[in-house]
Amino acid sequence: MANNTDKQLNGKRIAVLLTDGFEQVEYTGPHDFLEEHGAVLTLVSPKCKGEQVQGMNHKDEGDKFDVDLAVADAKVGDYDGLLLPGGVANPDELRIDKASVAFVKAFAEAGKPIAAICHGPWTLIDAQAVKDKQMTSWPSLQSDLRNAGAQWRDEEVVVDGALVTSRKPDDIPAFNAAFLKVLA
Template identity: 60%
Template sequence: MSLSGKKIAFLVADEGVEQIELTDPWQAVQKEGGRPVLVVGSDSPTVQGFNHLDKADTFDADLSVDRAGVEDYDGLVLPGGVANPDALRTNPQAVTFVKAFLDAGKPVAAICHAPWTLIEADAVRGRTLTSWPSLRTDLGNAGAQWVDQEVVVDTKGPGPLITSRRPDDLPAFSKALAEAF
């Protein structure tokens, strides 16, 4: 598989992102020859990484979501942690950005708590997903079927939806998103 020539957006909130859920998929995209682009939900020039609740590295944002066009990307990755998707789901521009990827039939990959943003984008109804276990009820209430699997690739919608539960699942998640992209 090769992602040569493909641009993949990574949408994060400047409030913080689970670092490993950003860096592992990022490195997988780079390893396959793709170009990851860090899109932030605000005008902040940097994003704070976290190792659970502890501050980790900061990352330079490439552009804000209000300047990003879905047509410029081949896929979207939504890293998790609690703060990142919680902030993104309350950001109308971020929610519109996510929904536009799915409406365009482009693949979207979400790990851990990131399906919260998919719920807000009304993108889970009738689809099978996995997530951090505490989102099971939220996903069910939004019309999704939740399963406890390391990675799920749902192709029932206009574009593939790749979901995963937690950092331990990152090897399978990164492989599945690279294949889908």
């Protein structure tokens, strides 16, 4: 547990956009880290407040988490940053949800910090937020990102301005540290 001197993000509000099929550790790892540093996180989803989203531990069902706010009701101005966990099904569903894509696009257009891990960058493609960006992701997304104009690199974390990307759960410590630095 962090002490008061570690509260670098005190008062910062972070939206976490996800739906069923997210890689659980890509939510819980950054969530707990950011919370320990003083951030307040809101689970935003295409689902309604009070419904639950299903986490995954690779291909096995993990825990369920309560939705704090429907993405249709979320306002980008209420948040200092956006976290996009991966998992295969999660971003695949988000990228076809108009409200989710608009929410991500508004963050990008506002120049607010966005952190996406693993398959999370898929939603950034549909939000037209990757052109000319240095990025990384799960390896299977590299062609998608390059075709959308990103410059893909195979590194544990890549920071391009306010955009932080990582490849996989093993990269979470570097991902967390980079997102903390961008937010603070």
